[in-house]
Amino acid sequence: MSNVTLRIGGxxxxxxxxEGEEAHVAELGRMIDxxxxxxxxxxxxxxxQLLFAALLLADELHEARARLACAPSSxxxxxxxxxxAARLETCAAALEA
Known part of the structure; x- marks a missing residue:
């Protein structure tokens, strides 16, 4: 285990x-701050203040997940x-004729 000191709201x-997650946790702390x-x-x-910050971040996460769910899959x-492409080929064939 490792410790990270986060400065949030002063x-x-x-x-x-x-171990090894210090930078990630510090970045999360910066987002909250x-x-x-x-x-x-x-x-x-x-x-x-922390409750409202958590609610705002949770709302952003919710919106991001909703956008991802609506995005067409690959x-x-x-x-x-x-x-x-098939329609373009059909149009090209009609123009050539």
């Missing part, structure tokens, strides 16, 4: 993580490209 938090900083203090408690993209 406070330091020491977190344990697996960015959210906390973007919200401003607005006289909110530390716990409330197999359907290949089928779509194949269909377009």
């Amino acid at each position: 406070r330091d938090y020491t977190m344990a993580c697996a 960015d959210k906390v900083q973007s919200m401003g203090s607005a006289a909110q408690s530390e716990a409330r 197999a359907s993209q290949a089928d779509l490209l194949e269909s377009i």
Whole structure:
């Protein structure tokens, strides 16, 4: 186990993580701190700031997953490209005739 100190909302938090994961955990901490900083203090408690930051990040994750679920798979993209190519070949053949 290893320890990483994260600075979030002006406070330091020491977190344990697996060996080799220090940079990743530090980057996650920076993401949380960015959210906390973007919200401003607005006289909110530390716990409330962290809760709102977590909710904003969870919302971003939810939206990203929804976009990924709606994105066509590479197999359907290949089928779509194949269909377009076939139509173009049909159009080219009609123009040549």
